[in-house]
Amino acid sequence: MGGRYDPLCGLLHPAKLVRGLARVALAAGVELYEGTPVTAIHPGRRVRLDTPGGRVTAEKVVLATNAYSCAFPALRRIQVPMHTYVVLTEPLSPEQLAAVGWRLRVGVEDGRNFLHYYRLTPDNRILFGGRDAPYYYGNRTGVDRHPGLQAALAAELVRTFPALRGVRLTHHWGGPISATLDMVPIIGRIGPNLYYSLGCIGHGVALTQLNGRTLSDLVLETPSELTAAWFVGRRALPLPPEPIRYPLVQSIRGSLRLLDAWDDWRSRRRPAPAGTPGTL
Numbered sequence: 001m002g003g004r005y006d007p008l009c010g011l012l013h014p015a016k017l018v019r020g021l022a023r024v025a026l027a028a029g030v031e032l033y034e035g036t037p038v039t040a041i042h043p044g045r046r047v048r049l050d051t052p053g054g055r056v057t058a059e060k061v062v063l064a065t066n067a068y069s070c071a072f073p074a075l076r077r078i079q080v081p082m083h084t085y086v087v088l089t090e091p092l093s094p095e096q097l098a099a100v101g102w103r104l105r106v107g108v109e110d111g112r113n114f115l116h117y118y119r120l121t122p123d124n125r126i127l128f129g130g131r132d133a134p135y136y137y138g139n140r141t142g143v144d145r146h147p148g149l150q151a152a153l154a155a156e157l158v159r160t161f162p163a164l165r166g167v168r169l170t171h172h173w174g175g176p177i178s179a180t181l182d183m184v185p186i187i188g189r190i191g192p193n194l195y196y197s198l199g200c201i202g203h204g205v206a207l208t209q210l211n212g213r214t215l216s217d218l219v220l221e222t223p224s225e226l227t228a229a230w231f232v233g234r235r236a237l238p239l240p241p242e243p244i245r246y247p248l249v250q251s252i253r254g255s256l257r258l259l260d261a262w263d264d265w266r267s268r269r270r271p272a273p274a275g276t277p278g279t280l
Contacts, residue, residue, distance in 0.1 A: 011107045011119055014205050041072070043191055060219050063196040064212075066204055067176035070139035074190050078180060078236040079198045080249055081141045085174030086129030087153045088121075089167050097124055099163035112263065113256040116156060126164075128157045132257065133177065133202075135249045138242055141176045149174075177202040181237040187214055188233050195219060 022032060041061070042048040049056040067082075069075035092100070102120055109117040109130075116130040131152055136143055150172045158165050180186060180199035185207060187197045195218055197211040214226040226232070239245055 005106065009107070012205070017205070041194075043194060045193075047193055060193045060195065062215050062219065063194065064208075064215070065196070066198050066200055067178040068141055069178060069196065069198045070141070072196075075196055075198060076139065077238045077241070078186065079178045080135055080239060080245070081139055081176040082133040082135050082179045083143055083146070083174050083176050084129060084133050084202055085146050085149045085153065085172065086127055087150060087157065087169050088171035089126045089128075089157070089164070090170050092124045092126070092164075092167070096164060096167070100126075100161050112260045114260055116160070118157075118160070125170075126157065126161070128153055128160075129174075131156055133179070133253070135246070135253065137246045139245075144173050144175060146174060177204065181239055184234075185211070185231055186234060186236050187211055187218070187229075187231065188236075189218065 025032060036051050036053065038049050038051055040050040042050070046057045046059055047061045049058070049061065063069065063072060063075065065071070065075075067079075069079055070081055105120050107117070107119040109115050112130075114130060114132050116128070118126060118128040121127060132149055134143075134146065134149070150169075153172075154169055157167075177200065178198045179201055183199075183201055185197070185199040185201070187195075189195050195215055197207075197215060200207045200211075210226070214229065214232060216222075217224045217227045218232070240248060
């Protein structure tokens with residue numbers, strides 16, 4: 001139906017980004033403690049954090065937990081952990097790659113409510129994800145596989161690239177994303193010294209950079225263009241607790257999926273546009 005190329009966008013490897021940030025932080029003298037869960041938070045003039053191996057106190061604390069914010073009662077009511085999943089193909093042969101026509105190697109996402117997103121890896125596999133975002137009762141997180149969506153993504157992959165019919169899938173995985181009721185991120189504060197960021201709606205890799213700088217300005221009490229953004233400190237629409245939350249989220253998901261099905265039906269009935277189709 002049409003598309004738009006954005007020359008300012010790029011692709012990055014999220015795990016490599018995290019490792020690079022860790023190296024920079026360590027070089028700057030930051031102390032990193034991995035594998036140390038916070039089991040309880042005690043607000044106060046100085047926030048006290050309990051861990052299995054000890055206790056930490058701090059003047060200010062940032063809850064940079066996004067989808068996992070459901071672990072905190074004060075944040076559970078303003079976001080839900082949805083899950084997104086991907087499949088990964090075997091490396092494509094030169095003939096398969098030529099048939100697909102993906103010469104610029106750009107990343108792609110479509111305009112659906114539950115969008116599809118896909119990219120080529122350095123070894124010429126296609127990573128293909130999206131299509132739906134399940135919510136699990138009770139704010140469950142960590143459901144890293146979904147056989148039904150795996151099959152659906154495999155079918156969507158072939159529908160998008162018919163030349164790849166019969167291609168073998170080697171990997172499937174997923175994880176939680178943070179969704180607010182109005183689908184807009186929130187950066188805020190609880191009391192005088194607890195800060196949080198959530199609701200990245202699946203775009204958290206890019207927003208970690210922006211939101212991190214915003215949180216830094218907030219913690220340091222440095223007014224800036226970032227802290228003046230309209231989604232900083234905004235009033236969030238609350239979500240009800242279970243058991244009402246589950247049917248509410250499922251009804252919203254159902255309506256969005258129905259709109260996507262309607263758009264798919266319309267696009268199949270629409271005549272192909274005149275002219276020569278472009279290449280990726």
